[in-house]
Amino acid sequence: MRFFCIEEFGAPLAAAEKPQPVPAGREVVIRVKAAGVCHSDIHLWEGGYDLGAGRKLSLRDRGVALPITMGHETVGEVVALGPEAEGVALGERCLAYPWIGCGQCQTCRDGFENYCAKAGYLGVHRDGGYAEYLRVPDARYLLPIGDLDPAQVAPLACSGVTTYSALKKLGDQIERQPVLVIGAGGLGLMCIQILRALGGVGAVLVDLDPAKRRSALEAGAIAAVDGAAPDALAQIAEALGGPAQSVVDLVGNEKSAALGFDALAKGGTLVIVGLFGGTAPWSLPLIPMKAARIQGSLVGNLAELRELVALARAGKIAPIPVTRLPLDSANDALVGLREGRFVGRAVLCP
Incomplete structure (x- = not known):
């Protein structure tokens, strides 16, 4: 499969290929249909956040290891299930919840994986959707979208x-x-x-x-x-x-x-x-x-995304403007976003 990853903070994304992932345990592999390009990706690409007064929060120091494939707003079609995976079916189109925690701490047990101190976010700590395929660690993080447009739904996972x-x-x-x-x-x-x-x-x-x-x-x-x-x-x-x-x-x-x-x-x-x-x-x-x-307020929890997807499937959320780009335009999409060239969302569609 083809993918784009950060090999060095601040440098252009590197295009590469590797075998399609094979799911184990409760894992699920989806074929990416749409991957939103978010301003948080700019911070990740640059390697940190401006804390003011000349200080910077380093993502390397916060546990982000390179190389990493970005993309935390991802919709895809289920193409492979691990032997213990349940809750989704082959061929089903789903939105991936990216803000995954350790699943064991009290914060995660309370339903706030997005606040977990040992985060394993898709597209930040685990490889994300700037790729042809995405491995999701558990089917419970996949939300079926029915016949909604993947490029319109993908931004729901973050924005x-x-x-x-x-x-x-x-x-x-x-x-x-x-x-x-x-x-x-x-x-x-x-x-x-x-x-x-x-x-x-x-x-x-x-x-x-x-x-x-x-x-x-x-x-x-x-x-x-x-x-x-x-x-x-x-x-x-x-x-x-x-x-x-x-x-x-x-x-x-x-x-x-x-x-x-x-x-x-x-x-x-x-x-x-x-x-x-x-x-x-x-x-x-x-x-x-x-x-x-x-x-x-830091992103949202899994229950909130389920509520939001239900609103979208009920037709209560009108789509925002999206600019659809091929996967090979990942670098151009990041530069365009940083320069403010997009209205709404840029979405990579492999």
């Missing part, structure tokens, strides 16, 4: 479940006031659809890119604001009908976090999802003075 989990942390506040969403890329567009499916009032999007703001409006956003505008906060308050009770920051840099915090009402909640990097921009006294809740 979808990430925004779904973040919105669930806001509780019923989404039903009382629009949510301020910072970032109108693939996650932001997905957020608009998921809010609608959850019965939310709607979303006000913020983005620096006018093309992405237009795309957000076309997707159903109540308003789309240029975050660099001198009166951005006033525009946001007008669109929301007052200060924001709920903010989801899908960018996660110093400017987006500052804007999100400044837009908050007293008692409001800021959920930070994005990983662009930097240091916290808030003055500490303002956090208690605003009674602000600031919460991080």
